[in-house]
Amino acid sequence: QVQLVESGGGLVQAGDSLRLSCAASTRTFTLYTMGWFRQAPGKGREFVAAINWSGGSTSYADSVKGRFTISRDNAKNTVYLQMNSLKPEDAAVYYCALDPRRTLSPARNAYEYSYWGQGTQVTVSS
Secondary structure, eight states, X not given: OOOEEEEOOEXXXXXXXXXEEEEEOOTTGGGSEEEEEEEOTTSOOEEEEEEOTTSSOEEEOTTTTTTEEEEEETTTTEXXXXXXXXXXXXXXXXXXXXXXXXXXXXXXXXXXXXXEOOOEEEEEEO
């Protein structure tokens, strides 16, 4: 059973930066696409960013493109989400997820991910 543990959330002001981390408990982390999703109160789960198994392909939601960067360290079984220029509308619970398929292009749909972390809260004050 794969476990994903997010960390790095918190309360920041608009314009600040945060880096989220997600550690995966699997020996085959290097095989999998990893994604970040978020969910604000009263809204559905929204795709944020994803990175394929090698790190050679990434995908971003239009709302975060140019501000957020997803990366991975396969030696540490960890995926990161660097969030810069945060806006109040970025406030949400952020979840990392693992897609067990070995694909060239990272998936953008929540249903394509089989494992999920418990989430970490990001709050952005204006």
